[in-house]
Amino acid sequence: MSFDREVGQPGKSVTLPAQDIPVSHEADVVVVGGGASGIGAAIAAAMNGASVLLVEQRGYLGGMGTVSLVPAFCPFTDKEKPIVRGIGMALMERMKQACNADYRSEYKDTLDWVPIDPETLKRVYDDALGEHGVRTLFHSFVYDVLKSADGRRIEGIVVVNKTGRSAIRARYVIDATGDADIAALAGVPFQKGGEEGELQPGSMCYLLANVDRARFRRYLDETGDSGQLHATVERAIAEGALPEGRKSISGLAWVNDYLVGVNFGHVFGIDGTKAEDLTRGAIEGRRLVERQLLFFQTYVPGFEHAHLVASGEQVGIRETRRIQGDYVLTAEDFMNARSFPDDIARNAYYIDIHLANSKGKMTFTHLEPGQSHGVPYRVLLPVGIDNLWVPGRAASSDRAVQGSLRVMPNCFAMGQASGTAAALAMREGTGSRGIRVPELRRLLVEQGAWLGEQAAASASSASSAAE
Ligand SMILES: Cc1cc2nc3c(=O)[nH]c(=O)nc-3n(C[C@H](O)[C@H](O)[C@H](O)COP(=O)(O)OP(=O)(O)OC[C@H]3O[C@@H](n4cnc5c(N)ncnc54)[C@H](O)[C@@H]3O)c2cc1C
Structure with a gap:
């Protein structure tokens, strides 16, 4: 299977012989990609009882924040209050604590545009995953998927690394590659860039x-x-x-x-x-x-x-594929600060589309301070597959909203929701669409996420009723 059949020289191909490969690992939940969305997903799935393996092509975690030296975390607030909380914010705070005294005193109360100390952040991520019992496999590139006979489930992934080629079996898969590699390999429809295929530029930080x-x-x-x-x-x-x-x-x-x-x-x-x-x-x-x-x-x-x-080890990439999900979040949803019954996160970061060529214009669209819109669970669910979630840069949205949703705080939040949902699906013996979404939202709020005042209030009344 190839990512893109247009690659290569026309008419020139080779046929590989069929080959038995070993099964090197098994896990309840396999997370592919160790950026903000994969880190959030892996910790959340493990925290909620799943055995988790995270597979990453580099030798460290952090995705764009460390691979491409993106220099700061985008805002965690809506300019009035923190709206992205939970695992992402806890990790950022932990990075601050791991930095030196000068850093701590300068940024202790800062939640927006917190500078990244990449070497410190790599260690913080290693430790956080280790403490939650997440197994990590570095230096491993995922290049294929194993699908069920009916094509609706991913039963495993195929990796290549220094050890050779092997299969990793999983009950649930989270595609946190930022490029929707796994979804694309599984045949999920996607869009890439604008109507004429134009893409936001990369930057070498x-x-x-x-x-x-x-x-x-x-x-x-x-x-x-x-x-x-x-x-x-x-x-x-x-x-x-x-x-x-x-x-x-x-x-x-x-x-x-x-x-x-x-x-x-x-x-x-x-x-x-x-x-x-x-x-x-x-x-x-x-x-x-x-x-x-x-x-x-x-x-x-x-x-x-x-x-x-x-x-950067790699030029920073702002956009590639956006999956077709059960819902496509639109610019209209953003502008109207819309909420959804299945919200799993909130976003207030402005629409930030960088020029596609040196003569182009940048687009910035802001919400008012204090405003945010909801991110529904359905944007994580790729059509046609029942045990796969796609959080992060490649989640299901139109191009304008991708220009906002793609930043690291949101990726952590979508990752946390995906990991929690995968653990819930495992517990309830369902697929990604079969889980009780109110229970997912309750767990997210209980574990630190913020889904708006109403969700916070109903979670706290539910817990006092239980006491
Ligand atoms: C130049 C630039 C500036 C930015 N500025 C900011 C900013 O200031 N603040 C902010 O918050 N955000 C910023 N962003 C956006 C943000 O960094 C990314 O959108 C975000 O990191 C995406 O997170 P992710 O987890 O979805 O993907 P990524 O961070 O890209 O992580 C994906 C991970 O998956 C791994 N991977 C991919 N494919 C495979 C495969 N097939 N097999 C194994 N591993 C694989 C990659 O190595 C990577 O580690 C910026 C982005 C760019 C490019």
Whole structure:
């Protein structure tokens, strides 16, 4: 089975011989992908009694937040109160505690745009999964699925790694690959990008050390330039020091006074489901970073001695596949701050669609402070398969809402809901659609998620009635 039959040279193919492969692992719930959605899913499923195996192609957890050095967590609040709580927020708080005293004192009360210290975060994730008894298999790429005779269940996945090829059997599968790899392999219909196949660009994020934050702040005070350096970047583009495109820095996330994470500029035309495109993204991305480093050193006081410590292992990918789910969340739902009876999370992050080419425009659509919309359970359920959930970047939504739903706090929340649902399905002996959704919502609230005031109130009255 291949992800994409268009790949390769027309008319050229080889036939592989049939082969017996060993079953290397078995679990109640297999989670594929160790980003925010996979981490949330694995912990939630284990917390609710399932044996869980998480399979990840890299040697560490964190997905875009560590693989691609995305420098900060997007807001956990609706600008008035925290609305993404539960496992995601607990992990972010744990990362703060694991950072040094300066970091803790600066960010202890911050819930929005908390800078990521990637090496600390990797360890926090390792520990959290280990404490919940989640087994982890790193350096393993999932390239096929085993389906039941009627095609409605995934009975296992097929991985390749240094040990060889093997099958992993599972009762339930959570596709947290961000690209819906498992759903696509299982034949779930999906959409990719816009109507003409255009995709949001990738970005190569990186870490700069040996910077002087105090001097940088003085520069901003003296010149009145914004924290995203609009004026300085425009000047550098006009002088040919930077290429056309994004006219400001998307994000500078200060881990401390001398180390900053950078999200700046774009690499266009990269389809993150194609190795050839990812290769070009890596090479072009690193080339752009080199040019940006020179820009920082020559244009931005405080960065004269900046040293490039690391760039992403992979160019950061904002969008690829969006599965067709039982419900497709739309921009209208977002704009109307709509709630659903089967909400499993709430989202307030703005619609943030990056330009598809260097002449394009960015789209930002905000909700009012204090407003959020619901994320229904059905967006996690791919049509045609009864034991698979797809949380995270590839959940079922239109393109506009994907531009909002895709950020890490939401991915944690959708992951937590998927893992909890999988454990519930196991307990009740049902498929993904057979679980009692009110019970899922009750468990989520009991385990720290926030589904709105009403859900919180009914959970607390249910628990006092039980006492
Ligand atoms: C440049 C950029 C800037 C961003 N800025 C922010 C920001 O500031 N704050 C924020 O909160 N969000 C931001 N985002 C969005 C956010 O980082 C991602 O959308 C989010 O991490 C998606 O989470 P996920 O768990 O769905 O997927 P991912 O984080 O992509 O994780 C998927 C994991 O699955 C693994 N995997 C994939 N396929 C396979 C396979 N076949 N077999 C085995 N393993 C596999 C991958 O290695 C990866 O670890 C940004 C994204 C980008 C690209």
